[in-house]
Amino acid sequence: MAQCRLIMFFASLSFIAVAIDASAGDADPIYKACIQECEKTGCVTDKCFQHCKFSSDGIPVDGPWYFQEPLYQRWKQWDCHNDCQYHCMLAREEEREKLGDKPVKYHGKWPLRRVYGIQEPVSVALSALNLAMQFHGWVSFFILVNYNLPLRPNKRTYYEFTGLLHLYGLLAMNSWFWSTVFHSRDVELTEKLDYSSAVALLGFSLIVTILRAFSVRDETSRVMVAAPLIAFVTIHILYLNFYQFDYGLNKKVCVGMGVAQLLTWASWAYVTRHLSRWKLWAVVIGDGLAMLLEIYDFSPYWKLIDAHSLWHAIAIPITFLWWSFIRDDAEFRTSTLLKKTK
Ligand SMILES: [Zn+2]
Numbered sequence: 388m389a390q391c392r393l394i395m396f397f398a399s400l401s402f403i404a405v406a407i408d409a410s411a412g413d414a415d416p417i418y419k420a421c422i423q424e425c426e427k428t429g430c431v432t433d434k435c436f437q438h439c440k441f442s443s444d445g446i447p448v449d450g451p452w453y454f455q456e457p458l459y460q461r462w463k464q465w466d467c468h469n470d471c472q473y474h475c476m477l478a479r480e481e482e483r484e485k486l487g488d489k490p491v492k493y494h495g496k497w498p499l500r501r502v503y504g505i506q507e508p509v510s511v512a513l514s515a516l517n518l519a520m521q522f523h524g525w526v527s528f529f530i531l532v533n534y535n536l537p538l539r540p541n542k543r544t545y546y547e548f549t550g551l552l553h554l555y556g557l558l559a560m561n562s563w564f565w566s567t568v569f570h571s572r573d574v575e576l577t578e579k580l581d582y583s584s585a586v587a588l589l590g591f592s593l594i595v596t597i598l599r600a601f602s603v604r605d606e607t608s609r610v611m612v613a614a615p616l617i618a619f620v621t622i623h624i625l626y627l628n629f630y631q632f633d634y635g636l637n638k639k640v641c642v643g644m645g646v647a648q649l650l651t652w653a654s655w656a657y658v659t660r661h662l663s664r665w666k667l668w669a670v671v672i673g674d675g676l677a678m679l680l681e682i683y684d685f686s687p688y689w690k691l692i693d694a695h696s697l698w699h700a701i702a703i704p705i706t707f708l709w710w711s712f713i714r715d716d717a718e719f720r721t722s723t724l725l726k727k728t729k
Contacts, residue, residue, distance in 0.1 A: 397402075410674055412493035418479045427469035431478055439467035473501065480690075490510035490686040495634075499691040509691050510570040513699035520703055523558030524710025531714050536721045545721040547604050548671075551595050553712055559706075561590040566699075582637060583624045589644045590620030596648045599716075600655040642678070663715035666708045675703040 410417060425431050429439030472493070480490060480498045490498055502508040502562040532544045539545060562584040569581035594613050603609050623640055627633070649671050656667040705722035 388443050407515075407711050411491040412476065412479070412498070414480055415479065416489075417482075418475055418493070421475035421478060422471050425475060427468060429467065431471065431474040434469060434474055436470040436474075439470070464551075480592075495685045497693050498690060499687055499693065505571050506573055507570040507696065509692075509693075509696040510699055511567055513696055513703070514563050514567040514570055516720055517699060517702050517706060518560055519565060520706040521556060521559045521710075524706060524713075528552060528556070528710060528713055528717065532717050533591070536717065537725065543726045544717075546717040547720065548595070549717075551598065555591060558584070558588045558591050579628050580634070582632075584629060586620060586624055586627075586637070586641065588639055590616055592729055593644050596651050645674070645678060658720070661716070661719065663712050663719070666712040666715070667709050669710065670705050673701055677701045679707070 420533075421431060426439065429435050474495045476498050477500075483490070492498075499507050505511050532546055532549050536545065543549075564579040565577070565584045569577040571577075594616050597612050598609060599601070603612060623637075627637060652667050653671050656664045656671065663665075680694045680701070681697040684694045
């Protein structure tokens with residue numbers, strides 16, 4: 388019986404995943420017919436694509452012998468499919484707009500216009516800015532704790548969370564790097580790298596949150612907090628990459644870890660007398676807003692700005708405030724510890 392329930396649970400989960408993958412746009416028979424036609428002729432209305440120039444047996448119609456390499460051939464076919472999907476989507480959306488219909492999603496995504504071959508130009512630009520902001524925050528923290536604040540006699544920093552925050556900075560920069568790549572070109576590999584990096588960052592920042600908010604300083608307690616979380620996040624990443632890429636499940640895991648962090652910081656900011664607690668409040672409220680955007684997910688403006696790109700925009704000031712809070716915290720902890728030693 389329990390087994391049966393478990394199977395039903397997983398069946399409904401996979402149904403949710405399928406439902407997310409097949410959107411209203413790509414279920415449309417006119418769009419489907421357009422793709423079929425395009426892959427045969429290599430054209431959508433008056434636009435034709437170089438990538439679709441191969442005959443039915445897979446041998447290119449023109450071009451030198453090296454164009455017939457199997458790998459190149461597959462790449463070309465894949466590019467043709469991609470171009471057809473994109474231009475059929477644009478053509479269909481134009482027709483729908485003339486009829487006064489609202490935009491619909493295609494393959495789980497809103498119809499966005501490419502700029503210089505970049506699939507989601509606004510999200511790419513904002514991800515790159517976030518990467519720069521994380522780099523700036525991390526470098527300024529590094530300089531502060533290593534050069535501007537006094538060091539212990541053993542040359543280590545007084546601030547007890549230095550190592551953890553260096554690792555956090557690296558994971559954050561890694562995550563924004565893959566976000567930039569993924570929004571430029573959405574393929575299976577870039578999607579997996581982006582999702583995995585984001586989950587790793589979220590999991591690690593939950594560890595940092597718990598350790599800082601509860602002032603966990605000794606190694607044994609830190610390991611007891613970190614080990615189960617690291618194990619959970621690792622299993623989840625392996626599950627996504629090698630078993631099933633389940634969007635629904637991943638959303639639940641991410642929202643769960645995100646909400647846990649926000650609640651911890653909010654309660655801490657409420658009880659603490661830390662001078663920079665207002666920065667944490669701003670981070671918590673900004674993150675909450677960002678989460679609402681992901682859930683609300685409106686259709687894009689001018690085929691460029693969607694809810695997802697807006698949450699990347701909100702992340703920029705949040706990153707600034709977050710590293711600013713960390714710097715204040717490092718100064719605050721260092722001066723407290725120095726007073727104690729005197
Ligand atoms: Zn993104």
